[in-house]
Amino acid sequence: MTHYFSWFKNPDNKFKLLLLAFFVILFPFVAVSFFAFPTTDDYCHTLAVKEMGYWGYQVHYWKTWSGRYIGTLISATQPLAYDSYVGYKLAPIVLILLYVHASLKFAGALTAGKLPRWQTWLLAFLLVFVLIAELPVVSGYFYWYTGYYYTVADIGTLYLLAYLFKNYSALTMRNIVVLALGIILLVGMNEYTLVWLAALSGALFFFSSVIERKLKVQFLILSAVALIFGVLSVTAPGNGARAESGLYPTPLKYDLMFSIKNSLAWQIHNFSKMAPALCVLALVLIPIASRLFKYKGENDFKFFNVHPALSILIFAGCLYLSYFPSYWSIAEPPNLRGQCVITFWTLIGWTFNVFVLTFWVLKKGYMQPVEQGPAVAWIVGLYFFFLFAGNFNYRSAWSDLLTGRAARFNQEMHERTALVLNTKEDQVYVPKLQNVPYTIVIVNDETDPAWASVEVNNGCAEWFFKKKFFYK
Numbered sequence: 001m002t003h004y005f006s007w008f009k010n011p012d013n014k015f016k017l018l019l020l021a022f023f024v025i026l027f028p029f030v031a032v033s034f035f036a037f038p039t040t041d042d043y044c045h046t047l048a049v050k051e052m053g054y055w056g057y058q059v060h061y062w063k064t065w066s067g068r069y070i071g072t073l074i075s076a077t078q079p080l081a082y083d084s085y086v087g088y089k090l091a092p093i094v095l096i097l098l099y100v101h102a103s104l105k106f107a108g109a110l111t112a113g114k115l116p117r118w119q120t121w122l123l124a125f126l127l128v129f130v131l132i133a134e135l136p137v138v139s140g141y142f143y144w145y146t147g148y149y150y151t152v153a154d155i156g157t158l159y160l161l162a163y164l165f166k167n168y169s170a171l172t173m174r175n176i177v178v179l180a181l182g183i184i185l186l187v188g189m190n191e192y193t194l195v196w197l198a199a200l201s202g203a204l205f206f207f208s209s210v211i212e213r214k215l216k217v218q219f220l221i222l223s224a225v226a227l228i229f230g231v232l233s234v235t236a237p238g239n240g241a242r243a244e245s246g247l248y249p250t251p252l253k254y255d256l257m258f259s260i261k262n263s264l265a266w267q268i269h270n271f272s273k274m275a276p277a278l279c280v281l282a283l284v285l286i287p288i289a290s291r292l293f294k295y296k297g298e299n300d301f302k303f304f305n306v307h308p309a310l311s312i313l314i315f316a317g318c319l320y321l322s323y324f325p326s327y328w329s330i331a332e333p334p335n336l337r338g339q340c341v342i343t344f345w346t347l348i349g350w351t352f353n354v355f356v357l358t359f360w361v362l363k364k365g366y367m368q369p370v371e372q373g374p375a376v377a378w379i380v381g382l383y384f385f386f387l388f389a390g391n392f393n394y395r396s397a398w399s400d401l402l403t404g405r406a407a408r409f410n411q412e413m414h415e416r417t418a419l420v421l422n423t424k425e426d427q428v429y430v431p432k433l434q435n436v437p438y439t440i441v442i443v444n445d446e447t448d449p450a451w452a453s454v455e456v457n458n459g460c461a462e463w464f465f466k467k468k469f470f471y472k
Contacts, residue, residue, distance in 0.1 A: 065238025
């Protein structure tokens with residue numbers, strides 16, 4: 001028994017254990033990627049690129065559907081436009097690995113090299129673990145190519161924040177230029193990232209200028225960039241055309257009181273679902289923050305030097321703003337892919353605020369630095385173990401892989417495609433899917449999850465193959 005506990009005390013062994021943990025949680029998601037297949041809107045975007053060309057596609061969507069000037073650049077890179085199915089299998093693997101790398105960079109910047117390597121990796125691991133566990137839809141986040149401008153935006157945000165934290169104590173004009181370019185790219189990916197970056201950069205400029213009683217020009221530049229390109233995206237003609245298209249015909253659109261009330265209710269609802277995991281995560285974050293505070297130098301961690309009341313207020317306000325535009329414009333909560341982005345920001349915002357609050361109470365002398373004792377470590381470990389064992393996202397990934405459901409789905413889709421291509425008539429009877437892997441397909445009870453029917457959905461696959469589908 002003594003040997004057992006001494007093994008855990010060795011930092012190298014802790015690092016090896018973390019590598020094993022990363023492998024256990026990520027392996028099924030990487031493995032099922034080899035069975036991913038283009039679905040629904042992937043066919044529409046592929047067809048548009050083939051018919052209009054890459055840049056013609058950008059102009060078309062800017063005028064008729066979306067102001068996501070970077071998002072459309074991403075969705076237009078459909079591998080099927082180049083007659084490739086392999087790209088849909090490789091892309092999720094690249095995204096997952098990039099997300100892990102970005103999380104490690106973010107954790108490293110947050111801790112500024114003050115911790116042993118295994119503790120930095122522990123922080124990154126927990127951020128990845130909690131995110132995957134709390135995602136409302138894994139399939140739309142990691143495996144749906146057309147929705148990648150949500151996932152890529154979150155990965156880019158981690159890199160952007162890591163760069164900001166690393167250079168925060170002495171920002172140069174070169175740093176500001178890099179950050180501004182990052183904001184331009186991220187704001188153009190989706191509306192949720194736009195709202196967060198515009199609100200946070202504006203708050204950073206305003207409150208830092210008020211607190212220090214001087215104009216913070218570098219933050220003014222970042223705020224202005226976020227605002228200008230945010231307005232550019234929001235006011236794109238495509239957004240207006242989509243709003244007036246009748247896609248969401250409800251009298252509750254643009255109802256102020258309805259939007260205010262339901263945005264708050266949905267914010268509380270979603271946050272309460274994440275609350276247990278976030279609270280247990282805080283049991284790890286507080287000792288880490290305490291150790292950082294204990295060993296920090298004079299110019300270290302200046303980004304934590306904010307009153308927690310202000311930081312929490314900005315965090316809660318940004319969360320609220322994430323929901324309001326959706327209720328205001330379509331009288332519905334954000335779609336599941338949008339909620340994935342909100343989940344990401346909730347996790348990042350919570351982590352940052354735990355550090356801010358811990359630093360503040362330690363600085364005020366209200367608490368002494370704490371170390372994570374064995375009892376707390378076991379409680380945290382057991383909680384996350386049972387969360388892993390019972391979580392739908394993790395169970396589905398392992399089940400889709402080990403039962404062969406994902407592999408059979410991939411085979412079905414190849415057989416379906418061959419059937420359609422080999423049918424001369426303009427109508428074809430397509431077998432209903434017998435294998436639906438929740439990990440890689442967005443399940444819809446009303447339509448075929450891979451090829452939606454034109455009567456109840458947009459019929460992208462029908463338009464692409466130029467045939468009418470009947471499911472049998």
